[in-house]
Amino acid sequence: MKNTPKVVSTYSFDSAAKRMLDASEGQADYKTKMRHVIYWRKALGGSTPISSLTSEVIFDAVPTHATFAKRGAVKLTPATRNRYLSTIRRILALCVEWKRLATAPLLRPLAEPPVALVDKDEDAPVTACHHHQGVNRL
Numbered sequence: 001m002k003n004t005p006k007v008v009s010t011y012s013f014d015s016a017a018k019r020m021l022d023a024s025e026g027q028a029d030y031k032t033k034m035r036h037v038i039y040w041r042k043a044l045g046g047s048t049p050i051s052s053l054t055s056e057v058i059f060d061a062v063p064t065h066a067t068f069a070k071r072g073a074v075k076l077t078p079a080t081r082n083r084y085l086s087t088i089r090r091i092l093a094l095c096v097e098w099k100r101l102a103t104a105p106l107l108r109p110l111a112e113p114p115v116a117l118v119d120k121d122e123d124a125p126v127t128a129c130h131h132h133q134g135v136n137r138l
Helices: 013-024 030-044 055-061 078-097
Strands: 065-068 072-075 115-118 125-128 135-137
Touching: 013 030, 013 078, 030 055, 030 078
Parallel strands: none
Antiparallel strands: 065 072, 115 125, 125 135
16 A cells, blocks of 8 residues: 655645745746735635645636726736736645645636737738747748
8 A cells, every 4th residue: 555645734825835935036937926925815815724725716716807006907818817827836736745735736727819929020920829839820
């Protein structure tokens, strides 16, 4: 019989998020991760046990709008919402690595529309594909 790692069910979101931020210090996207952690902390509760977070709970809490002083509420794009998911996905993956979770909930990215770009050498539109390397011409 395999020896299963013990999962600490009381490990809080705050503890996991702080440890992830400590591990991310000095990275180019550190401020973004910090902003996302602040959001997730409010949305999920900092003292919430990390083991209680399910895909459903997380997807129900993904932000849909951002509020700005001059513009008011602005709908977030799927790409921005996916960045929030990426941050919490990283926290959960690290919890598995640290043996604080047996497995992390599956958090598939939200569908994003294709991005049309213009090739600087030609006037032909170009479509960037998020799932493949390279660029495909239309």
